[in-house]
Amino acid sequence: MATNLNHPSNKESIKGVEILSIGTELLLGNIVNTNARWLAEQLSMIGLNHYRQTTIGDNAGRLSQLIKETSTRSNLLITTGGLGPTPDDLTTESIAKAFDQPLFAREPIWEEIKKKLAKKRSYMENLSLKKQCFFPKDAQIINNPKGTAPGMIWQPKENFTILTFPGVPDEMKAMWEESAYSFIKSNFSDGYIFFSNTLKLSNIGEATVSEKIKNLLDLKNPTIAPYASLEEVKLRITTKAKSRSEAKLLIKPIKEELQEKFSKYIYGEDDENLPTILIKELIKRNESLVFAESCTGGLLSSQITSVSGSSKVFKGSVIAYSNELKNLLLDVPENLLNTYGAVSEEVAESMAIGAKNKLNSDWSISVSGIAGPKGGSKLKPVGLVYIAITGPNNETVKIKKQYNPLRDRNEIQRLSVNDCLNSLRLILLSNK
Amino acid sequence: MATNLNHPSNKESIKGVEILSIGTELLLGNIVNTNARWLAEQLSMIGLNHYRQTTIGDNAGRLSQLIKETSTRSNLLITTGGLGPTPDDLTTESIAKAFDQPLFAREPIWEEIKKKLAKKRSYMENLSLKKQCFFPKDAQIINNPKGTAPGMIWQPKENFTILTFPGVPDEMKAMWEESAYSFIKSNFSDGYIFFSNTLKLSNIGEATVSEKIKNLLDLKNPTIAPYASLEEVKLRITTKAKSRSEAKLLIKPIKEELQEKFSKYIYGEDDENLPTILIKELIKRNESLVFAESCTGGLLSSQITSVSGSSKVFKGSVIAYSNELKNLLLDVPENLLNTYGAVSEEVAESMAIGAKNKLNSDWSISVSGIAGPKGGSKLKPVGLVYIAITGPNNETVKIKKQYNPLRDRNEIQRLSVNDCLNSLRLILLSNK
Numbered sequence: 001m002a003t004n005l006n007h008p009s010n011k012e013s014i015k016g017v018e019i020l021s022i023g024t025e026l027l028l029g030n031i032v033n034t035n036a037r038w039l040a041e042q043l044s045m046i047g048l049n050h051y052r053q054t055t056i057g058d059n060a061g062r063l064s065q066l067i068k069e070t071s072t073r074s075n076l077l078i079t080t081g082g083l084g085p086t087p088d089d090l091t092t093e094s095i096a097k098a099f100d101q102p103l104f105a106r107e108p109i110w111e112e113i114k115k116k117l118a119k120k121r122s123y124m125e126n127l128s129l130k131k132q133c134f135f136p137k138d139a140q141i142i143n144n145p146k147g148t149a150p151g152m153i154w155q156p157k158e159n160f161t162i163l164t165f166p167g168v169p170d171e172m173k174a175m176w177e178e179s180a181y182s183f184i185k186s187n188f189s190d191g192y193i194f195f196s197n198t199l200k201l202s203n204i205g206e207a208t209v210s211e212k213i214k215n216l217l218d219l220k221n222p223t224i225a226p227y228a229s230l231e232e233v234k235l236r237i238t239t240k241a242k243s244r245s246e247a248k249l250l251i252k253p254i255k256e257e258l259q260e261k262f263s264k265y266i267y268g269e270d271d272e273n274l275p276t277i278l279i280k281e282l283i284k285r286n287e288s289l290v291f292a293e294s295c296t297g298g299l300l301s302s303q304i305t306s307v308s309g310s311s312k313v314f315k316g317s318v319i320a321y322s323n324e325l326k327n328l329l330l331d332v333p334e335n336l337l338n339t340y341g342a343v344s345e346e347v348a349e350s351m352a353i354g355a356k357n358k359l360n361s362d363w364s365i366s367v368s369g370i371a372g373p374k375g376g377s378k379l380k381p382v383g384l385v386y387i388a389i390t391g392p393n394n395e396t397v398k399i400k401k402q403y404n405p406l407r408d409r410n411e412i413q414r415l416s417v418n419d420c421l422n423s424l425r426l427i428l429l430s431n432k
Numbered sequence: 433m434a435t436n437l438n439h440p441s442n443k444e445s446i447k448g449v450e451i452l453s454i455g456t457e458l459l460l461g462n463i464v465n466t467n468a469r470w471l472a473e474q475l476s477m478i479g480l481n482h483y484r485q486t487t488i489g490d491n492a493g494r495l496s497q498l499i500k501e502t503s504t505r506s507n508l509l510i511t512t513g514g515l516g517p518t519p520d521d522l523t524t525e526s527i528a529k530a531f532d533q534p535l536f537a538r539e540p541i542w543e544e545i546k547k548k549l550a551k552k553r554s555y556m557e558n559l560s561l562k563k564q565c566f567f568p569k570d571a572q573i574i575n576n577p578k579g580t581a582p583g584m585i586w587q588p589k590e591n592f593t594i595l596t597f598p599g600v601p602d603e604m605k606a607m608w609e610e611s612a613y614s615f616i617k618s619n620f621s622d623g624y625i626f627f628s629n630t631l632k633l634s635n636i637g638e639a640t641v642s643e644k645i646k647n648l649l650d651l652k653n654p655t656i657a658p659y660a661s662l663e664e665v666k667l668r669i670t671t672k673a674k675s676r677s678e679a680k681l682l683i684k685p686i687k688e689e690l691q692e693k694f695s696k697y698i699y700g701e702d703d704e705n706l707p708t709i710l711i712k713e714l715i716k717r718n719e720s721l722v723f724a725e726s727c728t729g730g731l732l733s734s735q736i737t738s739v740s741g742s743s744k745v746f747k748g749s750v751i752a753y754s755n756e757l758k759n760l761l762l763d764v765p766e767n768l769l770n771t772y773g774a775v776s777e778e779v780a781e782s783m784a785i786g787a788k789n790k791l792n793s794d795w796s797i798s799v800s801g802i803a804g805p806k807g808g809s810k811l812k813p814v815g816l817v818y819i820a821i822t823g824p825n826n827e828t829v830k831i832k833k834q835y836n837p838l839r840d841r842n843e844i845q846r847l848s849v850n851d852c853l854n855s856l857r858l859i860l861l862s863n864k
Contacts, residue, residue, distance in 0.1 A: 027482060029473030030659065030668070034464055036487070041461030050459060051494060053487035055468070062483060086649075217518075227462065236462070291751075297737025298730035301751045305729025308805055308841055316757040319723075319733045319749040321742075325791060329748070329761070359757060373740055409740055 016074035017043060017050035017188070020066070022081035022091055023167055024057040035080045035169055042176060046185050047192040047240060048076075058082055063094035071098070071160040076188055081167030083149040085129040091164055092134065092152070099156035101136045109133035109141065113148045142179050147171040153183060161187075192240050195247030199258055200272065201233045201265040202422045209233050212261055222251050224258075230411055231418040235262075267425060274421035275307045281428050282313040287362035287392065291317035291420075292330050292355035294342060295369040295385060300417045315361055320351065330354030341380070343368050345398050348386035352396055362392045365420045371412045372405065381405045385416045389424055391431070399423055448506035449475060449482035449620070452498070454513035454523055455599055456489040467512045467601055474608060478617050479624035479672060480508075490514055495526035503530070503592040508620055513599030515581040517561045523596055524566065524584070531588035533568045541565035541573065545580045574611050579603040585615060593619075624672050627679030631690055632704065633665045633697040634854045641665050644693055654683050656690075662843055663850040667694075699857060706853035707739045713860050714745040719794035719824065723749035723852075724762050724787035726774060727801040727817060732849045747793055752783065762786030773812070775800050777830050780818035784828060794824045797852045803844045804837065813837045817848045821856055823863070831855055 021036050036053050043050050051074070056066055063082075070077050082091030096103050110133040117129070132149045135141065142151035144166065151164040163180055165172040201209065206228035210217070213235070216224050222239035237254055241247035259266060268277050282289055291300050301317040304310050320326040323337050331354040332347055340346040351366035369385025376382035383403035390396040401419055403412050453468050468485050475482050483506070488498055495514075502509050514523030528535050542565040549561070564581045567573065574583035576598065583596040595612055597604040633641065638660035642649075645667070648656050654671035669686055673679035691698060700709050714721055723732050733749040736742050752758040755769050763786040764779055772778040783798035801817025808814035815835035822828040833851055835844050 025657070026469075027472055027485065028476050028670075029469050029471070030657070032464060032466055032469045037458075037461050037464045039461070040459055044460050051489065051491075052498075053459070055485035057483065059483075066484075225457070225462070238460075293730075293733075296734075297742070297746075298725075298733025298735075298749060298751070299737075301730025302728075302734050302845075303730075305731075305751075305753065306842060306845070308803075310729070311753055314729075314753055316753040316761070317730060317749075317751040318761070319730070319737075319751065321737065321749075322747040325748040328790075328792070329750070358760070360760070371740075410738060413734075413738070 016052070017048050017076040018070055018074045018078070019043075019050060019053045020070070020077055020079040021053070021055040021167075022058065022063065022079060023055075024059075024088070026055045026081075027057045035165075035167065035172055038169070038173065039078055039080070039176075042181070043184075044194045046181075046189045047194050048184070048189055058088040058090055060090045060094045060097070063090060064098040067095050067098040067162070071157060075159045075161065076184070077160070077162045078165070079162065080165045080172055083132065083151065083164060083166045085131055085148075089131070095154070095156075095162060095164070096136050099136075101156065103134040104137055105130070106133050106135060106141070109150060116148050142175050144171055144175055145178055146174045151175055151180075153180075192242060193244070193247065194238060194240055195244055195251070196236055196238045197248075197251050197255060198237070198270050199235045199255070199262070199266050200268045201235065201262055202231070202267050202274070202418070202425075204233060204262070204265045206233050209235070209262070213258070216254065216257070219254070222254055224254065230414055267422065274418065274425060275304050275310070278421060278425060278428070279304070279307055279310055279313055281425075282363070285428075287313065288315050289313050289363045289365075289424075290315050290355050290359040290361040292326075292351040292364065292366040293317055293319045294321060294326070294351070294367060295371045296367050296413050296416050296420075297321060297371075299413050300365070300367060300420055303417055303421070315359055318355060318359070326351060330358060343370055343380050343384060343386060345386050345388075345400065348388040349390075349396050349398055352388035352390045356390050363389070363424065364391075365389050365424060367416055367420050369401070369412070369416060371409045371416075372407075373409060376405065383407060383412055385412070385419075387416070387420050387423060389420075389427055391427065397423070397427060448484070449480050449508040450502055450506045450510070451475075451482060451485045452502070452509060452511040453485070453487040453599075454490065454495065454511060455487075456491075456520070458487050458513075459489045467597075467599065467604055470601070470605065471510055471512070471608075474613070475616075476626045478613075478621045479626050480616070480621055490520040490522055492522045492526045492529070495522060496530040499527050499530040499594070503589060507591045507593065508616070509592070509594045510597070511594065512597045512604055515564065515583065515596060515598045517563055517580075521563070527586070527588075527594055527596070528568050531568075533588065535566040536569055537562070538565050538567060538573070541567075541582060548580050574607050576603055576607055577610055578606045583607055583612075585612075624674060625676070625679065626670060626672055627676055627683070628668055628670045629680075629683050629687060630669070630702050631667045631687070631694070631698050632700045633667065633694055634663070634699050634706070634850070634857075636665060636694070636697045638665050641667070641694070645690070648686065648689070651686070654686055656686065662846055699854065706850065706857060707736050707742070710853060710857060710860070711736070711739055711742055711745055713857075714795070717860075719745065720747050721745050721795045721797075721856075722747050722787050722791040722793040724783040724796065724798040725749055725751045726753060726758070726783070726799060727803045728799050728845050728848050728852070729753060729803075731845050732797070732799065732852055735849055735853070747791055750787060750791070758783060762790060775802055775812050775816060775818060777818050777820075777832065780820040781822075781828050781830055784820035784822045788822050795821070795856065796823075797821050797856060799848055799852050801833070801844070801848060803841045803848075804839075805841060808837065815839060815844055817844070817851075819848070819852055819855060821852075821859055823859065829855070829859060 082089045139152040139154035144150045149166045155161045222237045225236050227234045237251050239247045239250045298319050304314050318329045326332040330351050332350040348366050348368045352364045356364035366388045370382050372382035382405040385401045387399040514521045571584040571586035576582050581598045587593045654669045657668050659666045669683050671679045671682045730751050736746050750761045758764040762783050764782045780798050780800045784796045788796035798820045804814035814837040817833045819831040
């Protein structure tokens with residue numbers, strides 16, 4: 001996008017960048033503000049720190065007031081929301097009003113909007129959409145490749161620029177990538193980039209990780225930050241540098257230190273996850289995989305098949321939720337089910353072997369447990385899960401897990417799936 | 433919680449409520465701000481409108497400045513984040529500084545924190561945690577039942593009260609529910625509540641829904657708002673009333689109008705979803721259900737088994753990802769697979785019948801398609817999905833879907849699962 005805005009001095013005088021999310025539905029708690037997070041990530045990737053995010057409703061007075069306020073303390077404001085055709089959508093006019101500027105219709109944009117509408121099926125072509133072609137006189141337009149509402153780049157006063165985007169995430173992202181990104185990068189970035197590299201750890205708690213890297217948490221460039229989710233701990237190494245190659249050099253020694261400290265826990269980096277790692281490894285070995293699931297009810301299979309190309313190693317599964325099907329489809333002997341119960345080491349083992357044989361595979365994982373909240377007993381409480389893994393050499397590894405019974409059904413299912421996948425990963429590692 | 437705060441006049445002079453989220457990780461885009469959304473929902477349920485949400489980093493100066501600013505325009509501020517033990521956690525001291533007040537250690541709280549730490553395994557019991565027992569002199573403490581960091585209720589000046597919470601969602605929610613909720617309700621609520629009732633629609637687009645309710649979108653009490661996700665459209669009816677029963681009366685006529693307009697699309701309300709609806713109906717009929725999944729790879733089974741009690745109707749599934757297993761486990765004839773290919777009406781039908789017979793069930797759903805992004809061809813593009821459903825009368829309903837090939841793998845899998853479940857719902861409906 002060519003820029004005709006006259007603010008060569010911006011780079012030297014960056015006071016701050018802010019994000020403003022506009023929409024009463026955000027204040028009502030109807031939707032989560034994922035736009036602000038996405039924009040924050042984008043800004044940090046081009047090395048622009050922003051200092052404040054605000055969310056406000058569709059109220060003209062409050063909106064104008066806030067914009068005026070922002071213009072006194074920051075020099076770049078990115079807004080999302082309020083560009084639609086309804087009377088509630090007040091962003092452009094409130095911004096203009098904050099600086100006492102009128103709006104003018106841009107006929108070519110209106111023609112464009114009408115063309116876009118013609119393609120859409122049932123959408124009301126009404127005049128209220130004409131609103132979307134009104135802009136302050138000297139505003140530049142940000143084309144919207146995915147919807148009717150264009151945004152604008154407008155500098156209402158010295159050292160203050162506003163970029164507006166619709167609230168629909170897809171439209172906002174497409175507009176950012178097509179035009180806004182390069183505009184901001186060339187006009188506001190100081191030439192540095194932020195670069196991150198994330199190590200992913202399994203089978204270790206956040207407290208233990210934090211304890212072990214206490215000495216590294218104060219580093220300034222790169223910085224290290226741990227993030228924990230239910231299944232894993234991530235260590236994100238972030239650096240500010242002139243280029244990607246410089247960033248990688250800065251990260252290298254720290255990364256090596258972490259790799260040494262956590263060697264047996266690190267299973268991957270960045271976009272990798274346990275399914276992609278396993279699929280890659282099994283493709284390399286030319287070995288196939290099947291599952292026999294009970295308490296995870298299909299979640300284990302669906303994690304593997306969420307990866308495109310999984311069919312190269314994954315042949316299929318049996319979800320044997322009932323005892324009848326454990327016997328019918330996996331050949332688990334009835335007397336085993338009666339003697340030990342479906343949630344037992346013996347049945348898990350038999351399920352794994354049955355699946356390997358009947359589904360004709362190199363590797364097989366079975367999982368049987370009590371995901372709750374009902375179905376637990378004193379001897380077999382909620383959270384008790386048995387996993388069995390059998391491979392080409394026909395040895396079966398048996399794993400017993402007792403998750404916190406207070407965890408909810410979905411958490412116990414997710415933890416079980418994670419332990420199935422990570423256990424196979426460790427077996428493959430020791431089996432190279 | 434007993435309150436000793438002296439602001440009886442608050443109720444008459446509510447200027448505004450604000451939420452402040454504190455944490456550099458939010459500004460970096462590392463995490464989504466789900467706390468603000470949760471609090472917004474809570475506030476709106478007790479009839480308190482808030483006008484602004486702000487997110488700011490862990491920076492003492494900017495934080496103090498912002499708190500001062502807020503105290504001039506609002507009279508209730510709820511903060512999350514920055515109560516931890518590290519040097520970055522600056523919330524309490526920055527708030528105190530905004531009003532030039534010192535902090536004092538509260539020894540009983542420190543004793544409490546030490547007791548809590550003793551229970552935790554490997555956590556560093558270091559003096560930095562002592563920070564968490566420092567508060568302004570006249571602040572009330574909000575007990576934290578799930579962690580070490582307490583919050584506070586503090587009125588630093590007339591008509592301005594601050595409540596602080598940690599950023600960890602579980603701790604914040606527990607504290608809100610245990611103490612803050614009743615404090616805010618009795619001191620700030622005007623006695624009205626907001627009450628919502630959501631109708632859930634399947635198989636209809638948002639544009640069509642909006643078009644049909646144009647005349648209702650301007651209503652003031654109740655209000656109607658449509659929300660669309662990949663699989664469904666929700667219509668949320670919200671009303672402000674003195675009580676739940678009054679709210680229900682206000683909602684009734686609108687709800688009836690919507691139910692008439694969208695009768696065949698509405699599948700449920702509020703917390704209901706397609707799996708819970710189907711399970712309830714099949715329990716009533718005392719009929720069982722199995723699946724034969726190909727392109728959905730376990731997602732269909734995992735949706736059903738995410739519901740506690742699903743084992744009453746769901747017996748299990750075969751995930752037949754490879755053609756070999758379609759033949760081996762579901763008796764799909766090899767010549768059918770060779771003649772029509774795995775993604776065909778014929779194979780889907782054979783899979784459904786095979787699953788019903790081999791898994792010995794009343795109902796069976798099969799699904800075979802191309803989830804992409806690879807594997808599509810001119811004749812069978814990405815997004816082509818065949819579904820077959822067979823029931824107690826051994827009639828098989830066959831459904832062909834062509835989803836937008838530009839959708840990603842996960843979206844095509846989710847849409848397929850939704851159509852499997854909704855199609856069975858419609859068959860059961862017409863089959864009463």
